[in-house]
Amino acid sequence: MIDFSQIKLTDKEKTEMRGNILRSVRNAEVPRPILQRANIFGLLILNFKPMMVGLLIALMVSVGTSFAAEGSLPGDLLYSVKTDVNERISEVLAFSTEAKAEVEADISERRLEEAAKLASENRFSDDARAAIETNFERHANKVEERVKELEGKGNGKAAADISAKFQVSLDAHTRILEKLDGRVIGEFLPKIKAKRKAAASLKAEIESKNEQSGAAGMASTTLKTDTKSENENNDGAGVDNGTDLRVKLRLGL
């Protein structure tokens, strides 16, 4: 019989990894977001197109203001810069349909984060909720549109993936919002759940179409639950531990 204890990290590997982990532990690294963050500052760094950057800077109120707006919430002075300037730019900068879908998902998520932050600070007024709800629905609808567009272009796999990831992220946010004051969150939660259901159905639809047409390499994106969830629709999809934690940590909860 094999002596399994011989299969292990070398001392060098072990020490090196230990250093990496310790560094991360001490720096309390900001967790990577669930979806590729199509944040305009991320894009500026990753897709460095000098001419575009110059144009953007000319257009923006000021880079500093734009950046400062990122953390703002409904009711804050800079909130309109966040939604009308920053997010608009992100949408424009996304070139491929896939990127556009991800931007819309990203923005939708931001509304949910804002809702959670406001609710936890007892600042979730009716006005704020109405604004966030409308905006969220608009962007969640766009996710759906882009996903369908992506599928129409023949990229069923990416389309299903994005829909699946969106659904997972909505699950994670729902679980957090559910724990906050129900009176305050009010009608918003059912709307989020409706979008989540739509994302799940869309994903299933796309995958079954691909299976029927015998598309190669189209493995079903199954997600596992880590708790007994009270989801009314038991379609077997859920949230993995990692997603839940990342969302919680990003919200500082």
Add this chain to the structure above:
Amino acid sequence: MMDEREFMSSYDAYSDAIFRHCFFRLSGREEAKDAVQEVFLRAWKYSQANKIENIRALLYRIAGNIIIDTYRKKKTISLDKLEENGFQPKDNSYEKIMLNTEAKNFIKLLDRLEDKEREVVIMRYVDGFGPDEIADIIAKRDGDEVSPNLISVRLSRAISKLQSFIKQ
């Protein structure tokens, strides 16, 4: 909430075992290394927001999740990849070469099992967990009803399969 020292000593205690687990399930050294690091990073983040009763079980649970994520990214774990990735660091000692061959053969066999079967075999015979512990770890991760009985059944089926492979 876990403090740094406690956490790093769990790394010292369990990193090799987690590596071993990932190594057999992912059939590759490099993937296993990446997975181990990710396991501990996630475990640390979790430990900062949650109380941890059993760090060892948590690490295996997280490893299981990461392994599933990795499977999803690649459709099949091919044997060619095994050769590419390499089993051991460059070392010519006789023991290492022998181990190499035995491990390779073992992995070839494991490769022919279903994911769920492979998982229980590894957790039982590589990691040394009993059916109770395995059931506990998997149940908490997947949220399914998984009884130790079910695990024992799954295990004996897997072993029978392996035995039939060997006979071929």
